[in-house]
Amino acid sequence: MDFVKGLRCRECGRTYPVEALHVCDYCFGPLEVTYDYDALRRSVTREKIAAGPLTIWRYADLLPVSDAAPVDLGAGFTPLVRADRLAAELGLTELWIKNDTVNPTASFKDRVVSVSLTKARQLGFKVAACASTGNLANSVAAHAARAGITSYVFIPDDLEMAKVVTTAVYGGNLVAVRGNYDDVNRLCAELTSEHPTWAFVNVNLRTYYAEGSKTLAFEVAEQLGWQVPDHVIVPVASGSQLTKIHKGFIELGKVGLLDEDEPHVRISGAQAAGCAPVANAFVEQSDYVRPVKPATIAKSLAIGNPADGWYALETVRSTGGAFASASDPEILDAIRLLARTEGIFAETAGGVTIAALEKLVSNGAVRPDERVVAYVTGHGLKTVEALAGTVAPTTTIDPTLDAFEAALDAGDLSDGA
Numbered sequence: 154m155d156f157v158k159g160l161r162c163r164e165c166g167r168t169y170p171v172e173a174l175h176v177c178d179y180c181f182g183p184l185e186v187t188y189d190y191d192a193l194r195r196s197v198t199r200e201k202i203a204a205g206p207l208t209i210w211r212y213a214d215l216l217p218v219s220d221a222a223p224v225d226l227g228a229g230f231t232p233l234v235r236a237d238r239l240a241a242e243l244g245l246t247e248l249w250i251k252n253d254t255v256n257p258t259a260s261f262k263d264r265v266v267s268v269s270l271t272k273a274r275q276l277g278f279k280v281a282a283c284a285s286t287g288n289l290a291n292s293v294a295a296h297a298a299r300a301g302i303t304s305y306v307f308i309p310d311d312l313e314m315a316k317v318v319t320t321a322v323y324g325g326n327l328v329a330v331r332g333n334y335d336d337v338n339r340l341c342a343e344l345t346s347e348h349p350t351w352a353f354v355n356v357n358l359r360t361y362y363a364e365g366s367k368t369l370a371f372e373v374a375e376q377l378g379w380q381v382p383d384h385v386i387v388p389v390a391s392g393s394q395l396t397k398i399h400k401g402f403i404e405l406g407k408v409g410l411l412d413e414d415e416p417h418v419r420i421s422g423a424q425a426a427g428c429a430p431v432a433n434a435f436v437e438q439s440d441y442v443r444p445v446k447p448a449t450i451a452k453s454l455a456i457g458n459p460a461d462g463w464y465a466l467e468t469v470r471s472t473g474g475a476f477a478s479a480s481d482p483e484i485l486d487a488i489r490l491l492a493r494t495e496g497i498f499a500e501t502a503g504g505v506t507i508a509a510l511e512k513l514v515s516n517g518a519v520r521p522d523e524r525v526v527a528y529v530t531g532h533g534l535k536t537v538e539a540l541a542g543t544v545a546p547t548t549t550i551d552p553t554l555d556a557f558e559a560a561l562d563a564g565d566l567s568d569g570a
Contacts, residue, residue, distance in 0.1 A: 155219035156193050160184040160360060163464070171217075173276050173352070175359045183460070184360045186217040193408040199379060202410075209264050209368040215404060216268055216368075217361045223271040224300045228256050228263030229368055233376040233526070238494040239507075243514050247524045249382070251373055252497055258295050258319065259532035260288035260453075260500075261394070265365035266296045266354060272361040273352035280305065280351040281325075284341040286334050286390065286453045287316030288531050293354060294323035305351065307337050313452060315535045333447055335458050359393075359460075366394045370401025373526055379411055383523035384419040384474070386510045388502045388530060389431055390454040392465030395422055398528075399468045421474035421518065422465055423509030425449035425484065425501075431462045435469065435476035442466060450481045450539045451501040453531060475518035479508035485543055487511065488533060498533035506530075 160169040164182025174184055197214050205211030209229030213219065232252045240248035253261040266289070270281055281297040282305040283289050290306045297304035304325030308317070309332060321327050330337045338356075345356045354362045374381050381402055387395040399420050406416045424432040427449030434442045442462035447455035459465070469476060479487065484501055487508035492498050499507070506527050513519040533540075548565040550556040560566055 156189045156196070156214055157217050158187045158189050161187045173273075173278070173357050175357055183464075186360060186364055188215070188404070190404070190407045197408050197410065199375075199410060202375065209267060209365065212368055212371045215371065215408070217364045218268060218272040218275055220271050220275060223267060224274060224296050225267050225271075226257035226263060226295060226299055228267050230372055231255050233373060234495060234497070236495045236527075239491060242490065242494060243511055244521055245514060245519070245525055246522050249373075249377075249524075249526045250491075250495060250497060251369065251526055251528045253369070253528065253530045254497065254499060254503070254532035258288070258291040259535060260292065261366070261369065261528075261530040262288040262292040263296075264368050265289075265362045266292040268365035269354040269358045269362035270296050270300060270352065273354070273358055274300065274302075276352075278350060278352035278358075279303070280348070282306065282341070282344070282348075282351045282353045283355050284308075284334065284338040284353070285355075286455055287312050287320075287535065288453050289355065290320040290327070291316060291535075294320045294325045294327070297325055298323040307341055309333055309337055309452075311452075313536050313538055315537060319535070334456050335444075335447075338456075355391075363393045363397050363461075366397035367401030367404065369394070369528060370398045371405065374402065374405050374411065377524075381405075381411065381416045381418050382526040384421065384519055384525045386421050386423055386506055386513070386519070386525065386527045388454055388506045388528065389422040389424050389459070389462075389465055389476075390456045390502075391459045392422075392431060392461030392463075394528075394530075395420060395465045396461055396468050399472065418472065419474045419523075420469055420472045421509070421513055422469050422476045423506045424476065424478045425451035425454050425505050426478040426480045427451070428455045428457055429476075429478040430457060431459060431466050432476035432478040434462070434466055440466075449484075449501075450536070451484055451505050452536075453500060453502045454505060475513055475516075477509035477512040477516075477518070479505050479512070483508040485540060488540065489544070491529070492533070497529060499529045500531040500533050500536040501539050502531055503529040503533070
């Protein structure tokens with residue numbers, strides 16, 4: 154059953170039908186999906202969800218598309234890992250890592266793409282397209298291949314090689330654009346007008362695409378026994394993921410899946426210092442998110458003019474959260490810290506999340522007694538270049554027992570104590 158009522162402008166409140174629309178034609182504000190929460194409350198239960206697939210589609214009633222056979226590679230229901238060793242290092246009592254590195258194309262983007270391409274097919278689109286900093290490129294190319302449709306993926310020409318290879322391998326059209334992500338996004342906005350039959354998932358299908366991020370909230374609550382955490386830390390690029398995680402927690406209360414109708418979760422954002430327009434606005438106590446030119450190793454977060462930046466800023470403020478940014482060296486340190494303590498290898502965006510969390514704990518924005526969830530959204534194998542020169546073999550020896558024992562005796566290796 155489809156519980157979608159329509160689309161509504163987030164600025165002026167005008168309503169629209171369920172079509173391929175993403176901005177209000179009156180005030181140019183962004184549109185979002187609205188649902189019949191009363192009907193959902195009567196229909197959706199914890200038991201019904203538990204009986205569903207171990208993917209995002211267990212929450213199909215809370216998503217903007219009804220399809221018995223969605224475009225699906227198996228995204229979602231990723232591990233929520235209790236991170237006691239990392240918590241001890243940071244000075245927290247209870248810390249969890251939402252580990253989205255294990256999604257089919259190794260990032261959270263599989264959630265939003267599965268939703269948007271299923272909706273695109275329902276709306277009659279025959280071509281999948283996107284502007285991407287890398288992870289979305291991987292996911293669109295893979296899901297389009299799965300669905301048997303043509304894809305056009307546009308990326309900055311300086312993207313990490315792993316992300317280029319893991320997009321091109323699916324056989325779609327991969328277009329490298331000389332410029333940064335904002336240049337690529339601007340081009341795709343123009344192409345949307347020139348090719349109205351193409352589903353640009355993060356442009357003309359953005360309204361539906363963004364809803365897939367709500368599943369990051371749904372899963373955390375379910376995995377915590379239908380309870381919400383006190384505080385979550387979310388990496389910020391466009392800002393959409395952060396706002397939709399907030400929406401997800403609120404919706405769970407509205408439809409009666411939680412013990413409280415109005416759950417309160419403090420939401421904090423993490424940005425790279427070399428591309429921190431939203432974090433800068435928070436620190437400056439400004440209502441204006443001033444665009445910046447990205448200069449960071451965290452390329453998946455390198456959006457200098459974030460479409461949902463103001464909404465992310467307002468969400469953080471309204472929930473009592475905070476923002477922190479991390480320099481490139483801090484990002485690399487945090488990647489190694491997470492790997493060393495919890496065995497999770499995150500891409501640079503994950504390093505941003507953990508580095509920001511460390512700062513938020515140290516300045517008191519995250520309290521030691523809170524139940525905290527940090528979102529790690531992509532796998533480190535995508536950004537191995539960033540770690541080049543910072544990790545290496547502990548030692549090099551000849552292939553003999555004596556050589557190994559000599560290295561051990563010399564202190565070149567840890568004795569495991």
